Amino acid sequence: xxxxxxxxxxxxxxxxxxxxxxxxxxxxxxxxxxxxxxxxxxxxxxxxxxxxxxxxxxxxxxxxxxxxxxxxxxxxxxxxxxxxxxxxxxxxxxxxxxxxxxxxxxxxxxxxxxxxxxxxxxxxxxxxxxxxxxxxxxxxxxxxxxxxxxxxxxxxxxxxxxxxxxxxxxxxxxxxxxxxxxxxxxxxxxxxxxxxxxxxxxxxxxxxxxxxxxxxxxxxxxxxxxxxxxxxxxxxxxxxxxxxxxxxxxxxxxxxxxxxxxxxxxxxxxxxxxxxxxxxxxxxxxxxxxxxxxxxxxxxxxxxxxxxxxxxxxxxxxxxxxxxxxxxxxxxxxxxxxxxxxxxxxxxxxxxxxxxxxxxxxxxxxxxxxxxxxxxxxxxxxxxxxxxxxxxxxxxxxxxxxxxxxxxxxxxxxxxxxxxxxxxxxxxxxxxxxxxxxxxxxxxxxxxxxxxxxxxxxxxxxxxxxxxxxxxxxxxxxxxxxxxxxxxxxxxxxxxxxxxxxxxxxxxxxxxxxxxxxxxxxxxxxxxxxxxxxxxxxxxxxxxxxxxxxxxxxxxxxxxxxxxxxxxxxxxxxxxxxxxxxxxxxxxxxxxxxxxxxxxxxxxxxxxxxxxxxxxxxxxxxxxxxxxxxxxxxxxxxxxxxxxxxxxxxxxxxxxx
Amino acid sequence: xxxxxxxxxxxxxxxxxxxxxxxxxxxxxxxxxxxxxxxxxxxxxxxxxxxxxxxxxxxxxxxxxxxxxxxxxxxxxxxxxxxxxxxxxxxxxxxxxxxxxxxx
Numbered sequence: 001x002x003x004x005x006x007x008x009x010x011x012x013x014x015x016x017x018x019x020x021x022x023x024x025x026x027x028x029x030x031x032x033x034x035x036x037x038x039x040x041x042x043x044x045x046x047x048x049x050x051x052x053x054x055x056x057x058x059x060x061x062x063x064x065x066x067x068x069x070x071x072x073x074x075x076x077x078x079x080x081x082x083x084x085x086x087x088x089x090x091x092x093x094x095x096x097x098x099x100x101x102x103x104x105x106x107x108x109x110x111x112x113x114x115x116x117x118x119x120x121x122x123x124x125x126x127x128x129x130x131x132x133x134x135x136x137x138x139x140x141x142x143x144x145x146x147x148x149x150x151x152x153x154x155x156x157x158x159x160x161x162x163x164x165x166x167x168x169x170x171x172x173x174x175x176x177x178x179x180x181x182x183x184x185x186x187x188x189x190x191x192x193x194x195x196x197x198x199x200x201x202x203x204x205x206x207x208x209x210x211x212x213x214x215x216x217x218x219x220x221x222x223x224x225x226x227x228x229x230x231x232x233x234x235x236x237x238x239x240x241x242x243x244x245x246x247x248x249x250x251x252x253x254x255x256x257x258x259x260x261x262x263x264x265x266x267x268x269x270x271x272x273x274x275x276x277x278x279x280x281x282x283x284x285x286x287x288x289x290x291x292x293x294x295x296x297x298x299x300x301x302x303x304x305x306x307x308x309x310x311x312x313x314x315x316x317x318x319x320x321x322x323x324x325x326x327x328x329x330x331x332x333x334x335x336x337x338x339x340x341x342x343x344x345x346x347x348x349x350x351x352x353x354x355x356x357x358x359x360x361x362x363x364x365x366x367x368x369x370x371x372x373x374x375x376x377x378x379x380x381x382x383x384x385x386x387x388x389x390x391x392x393x394x395x396x397x398x399x400x401x402x403x404x405x406x407x408x409x410x411x412x413x414x415x416x417x418x419x420x421x422x423x424x425x426x427x428x429x430x431x432x433x434x435x436x437x438x439x440x441x442x443x444x445x446x447x448x449x450x451x452x453x454x455x456x457x458x459x460x461x462x463x464x465x466x467x468x469x470x471x472x473x474x475x476x477x478x479x480x481x482x483x484x485x486x487x488x489x490x491x492x493x494x495x496x497x498x499x500x501x502x503x504x505x506x507x508x509x510x511x512x513x514x515x516x517x518x519x520x521x522x523x524x525x526x527x528x529x530x531x532x533x534x535x536x537x538x539x540x541x542x543x544x545x546x547x548x549x550x551x552x553x554x555x556x557x558x559x560x561x562x563x564x565x566x567x568x569x570x571x572x573x574x575x576x577x578x579x580x581x582x583x584x585x586x587x588x589x590x591x592x593x594x595x596x597x598x599x600x601x602x603x604x605x606x607x608x609x610x611x612x613x614x615x616x617x618x619x620x621x622x623x624x625x626x627x628x629x630x631x632x633x634x635x636x637x638x639x640x641x642x643x644x645x646x647x648x649x650x651x652x653x654x655x656x657x
Numbered sequence: 658x659x660x661x662x663x664x665x666x667x668x669x670x671x672x673x674x675x676x677x678x679x680x681x682x683x684x685x686x687x688x689x690x691x692x693x694x695x696x697x698x699x700x701x702x703x704x705x706x707x708x709x710x711x712x713x714x715x716x717x718x719x720x721x722x723x724x725x726x727x728x729x730x731x732x733x734x735x736x737x738x739x740x741x742x743x744x745x746x747x748x749x750x751x752x753x754x755x756x757x758x759x760x761x
Contacts, residue, residue: 633757636689640681 003055005048006064009082012048012092013131013145016041016099020124023117034117035107038124042100045131049092056089061497065137065201079199083137086494087272087342091134091265094346097476098261098353099127101469105357106253108466109364113251119159123257126152130262134269139188139198139207142273146184146230146266150177153263157250169249176243180233187226191277194219200273208276220280224289227274228296235267235326238300242557244323248315248370252360255315259322260353268329268345272338284420285336291421294334298425301327303554305435309442310539310550314359314370317443321396322352324432328412331425337415339495344408346491347480351395351405354473358389361462361470362447372443377452382461386448388470393444395477397437397523400516404477407484409433410515411492430518437522438529445530665706673699686741686751690734697730 019041023034056062067081103123110119129152132145151174158170192198195212197205206212216223231237236244244264248255258264271278271293278289301324308320325348332341362378362385363370379386395405413433416426461467483490486509529538540547549555630641672695679692701723708719745751 635753635756636681643677643681 002064002066005052005055006082006084007066008048009052009066009084009135012045012052012096012135013128015044015048015128016124016131017128020121020128023121023124026117028115028117031116034120035103038120039100039103041124042096042103042127045127046093046096046100049089049096052084053089053093056084056086056494060493062086063201067137067199067202070140078140079138079197079202080141081137081199081202082135083200084135086497087269088134090342090346090491090495091269092131094349095127095130095134095261095265098349098473099123099257101473102253102256102261102353102357105256105360105466105469106251108463109253109360110251115159119156119251122152122155122159123253126156126257126262130266133266137200137206139191139200139274142270143184143188146234146270147181149234149263149266150174150181153177153247153258156254156257157247159250159254163249166249169243169246173243173247176240177233180229180231180240183226183229184231184233187223187229190219190223190226191216194223208274213276213280216277216280218281220277221287221289224274224277224280224287225292227277228271228289228293231267231270231330232296233267234270235264235330236300236323237267237296237327237330238303239556241300241304241323242553242560245316245319245553248313248319252315252356252363255319256353256356256360259319259356260349264322264326265345265349268326268333268341271330271333272342275333275338278333279336286419286421290334290336292334294331294419294421294425297327297330297332297334298428299327300324301331301432302428302435305432305439307550307553308439309435310547312371312373312551314362314372314375314443314447315356316370317372317439318352318355318359321355321436321439322348324436325352325396328409328429328432331429332412332415335416335419335425337412339492340408340411340415342495343484343491344405344412347395347404347408347477347484350473350480351392351403351477354388354470354477355392355396357466357470357473358385358392361385361466362389364462364466372446374453375447376450377448379448381452382448384461384467384470388474389448390444391474391477393440397440398433398515398519400512400519402478402481404480404484406515406519407481407486410511411484411486413515414511430514433515433518434522434525437519438526441523441526442530445526450532662706662710665702665710669699669702669706672696672702684752684754686744686753686756687738689753690737690741693737694730694734697726701726 016038019037023037026033026037055064063083063085065081065083067079070078070080072078103120106119106123110116113119126149129145129148133142133149136142136145154170154174157173158167160166161170188198191207194216195207196215197207197212199206200208202209204211207216213220233240244258247258250258278293279285279287281287282290304320304323304327308317308324311317311320325344329341329344329348332338332344362375362382365382365385366375366378369375391403395403398406398409400406400410413426413429416429417423419425482488483494484492540551552558630637676692676695676697676699679695680689681692683689683692704719704723704726706719708715708717711719741751744756748756750756
């Protein structure tokens with residue numbers, strides 16, 4: 001007996017989608033109406049998400065789906081459907097809750113924007129697309145929503161389209177993710193040709209169930225890697241991470257949405273969703289595709305946390321921290337800790353939204369200043385923002401016991417340590433934890449401590465409509481850790497289908513002290529280096545070369561510009577040249593040949609045929625004129641002619657005879 | 658001197674030529690009709706002359722033809738004159754140089 005919500009799961013993305021479409025229709029002037037509609041859409045989606053969450057609590061490893069055929073061509077029937085399992089339900093709750101907070105925050109943040117209503121339409125569309133990704137039971141439906149997420153991110157990153165940098169960032173995000181999506185699409189096609197279905201679960205016939213996996217067999221490694229390409233693009237993994245920091249050009253609530261709930265979560269979610277493809281034929285939990293995932297994650301996490309240390313843009317630091325956390329999640333998925341990775345994704349959704357909204361609050365009050373060197377001393381004037389930001393910062397850094405990020409990060413470190421292949425990811429992840437604590441401490445010190453600098457002059461607390469989401473998200477960040485602790489790993493059990501047992505003895509583990517030591521080391525290092533920050537960075541003074549390397553994002557953008565973009569430009573220029581000179585040359589040669597033939601024909605026509613006809617006509621006319629002169633109409637002339645003729649005949653006769 | 662056939666033929670030819678000349682050169686339709694009558698007369702004269710100087714026992718074919726020709730010529734003259742009158746009524750002239758509607 002499947003509950004009604006499984007059949008009507010499609011209502012969840014439809015609610016914000018409908019809100020979005022209505023907002024687009026009602027016009028630009030009805031701001032209150034637009035915001036109300038968007039919030040209503042979110043609330044109904046949240047209510048439905050709760051309704052979807054409840055049945056999944058009944059049995060461990062609950063899974064229900066509802067399939068229907070979309071269209072038929074030839075003998076192939078394309079089927080789509082929705083799926084409800086703990087992964088979907090947890091994601092739905094997180095997305096709708098975080099989005100709701102961001103929507104409320106946006107009312108305050110975007111209050112003075114001209115395109116206020118359009119902004120809410122796009123935001124609603126964005127969450128609708130992401131909710132579609134989450135509920136899909138078909139790789140095809142997932143891909144469609146996935147691309148809609150890409151479209152919405154393009155629209156929102158380039159929301160301030162009058163800024164050239166925003167337009168460029170939107171384009172960059174769209175094209176970069178599209179590169180990954182090509183791989184994803186190829187993977188889908190391959191999967192379809194291998195297993196004959198794109199449904200995940202279909203009573204034993206889906207592509208993630210035994211029969212489907214058996215049909216794919218050995219090609220699953222390549223299919224998985226192709227699908228991973230899509231996740232690399234969407235989740236900002238190395239080497240396609242370059243769009244994510246640039247996406248900071250969008251309004252801050254958009255950054256929060258992209259980084260916390262909607263866009264980047266899609267990649268990690270995708271890997272978790274099609275995990276059976278990755279783990280098929282695993283020996284001791286290791287497959288070639290999962291190893292690739294691990295190493296990409298390690299590279300991404302470490303690179304991003306290094307770059308984050310040397311950024312001065314408030315939002316860029318957060319962007320790189322997202323990249324590194326996503327890398328961490330990928331590592332976790334790769335080493336077999338699906339539940340740990342998703343737990344971190346959920347926890348990260350809350351605290352990263354909190355951090356971004358906090359940053360948005362700071363930016364809002366310092367009049368669109370994003371350079372942390374110009375802030376400082378905001379601790380006093382923006383007390384609530386400071387406190388909630390500190391919660392987010394501690395969760396991100398992994399301060400143990402009270403903050404959700406710490407538990408999930410620890411879980412990931414645990415799983416990584418058990419990876420049989422190599423211990424390197426584990427050590428590198430620990431380094432990443434130290435770096436995360438370091439750059440977050442640096443940011444806190446720059447923004448909230450020390451003496452007020454240029455931009456923080458008349459900053460004061462944000463309006464209460466912006467404070468409320470901060471409080472809610474901070475509360476969630478702390479409260480969420482209740483279900484994450486090793487003493488009662490309810491969420492872990494919920495996601496992986498095992499029942500959780502309460503055992504306080506497990507609360508204190510050696511790993512806890514290790515991570516505490518790491519975080520303390522990072523924070524202490526940060527305080528030591530940045531306790532007296534000025535306009536120049538202490539690291540910049542001591543290691544100018546290294547700092548510049550990191551500040552310029554390891555010159556990856558430049559590398560891409562020199563290699564990929566330059567070669568594609570060259571190819572474009574070559575194609576242009578081919579088109580202009582070679583193919584056009586052929587066309588022109590044919591045209592010229594035709595023209596030449598025309599000229600020849602014309603000459604022949606005029607000088608040959610026409611001239612002959614003309615001559616004939618002239619002759620005929622002369623003859624006619626001559627003849628008509630003889631026909632004078634005078635009877636006597638005719639008679640004379642007859643007479644002459646007769647005479648002539650007579651003479652001829654006489655001469656002949 | 659007795660007139661021979663040649664004398665008659667010469668007279669006839671002369672008459673024909675005079676008639677032809679009249680028909681060709683005169684401008685008045687009446688005179689042209691007269692010229693035509695003269696040429697007919699020349700032909701009749703020929704018929705009669707050839708009959709007179711032919712075999713003795715012959716039936717008077719030449720004379721008969723001449724009489725027929727004269728009768729027909731009378732009818733023809735009547736038609737011709739009627740035409741001339743009609744033309745005159747229509748064009749107010751009998752000058753043939755101005756009657757050139759046959760001009761092609």
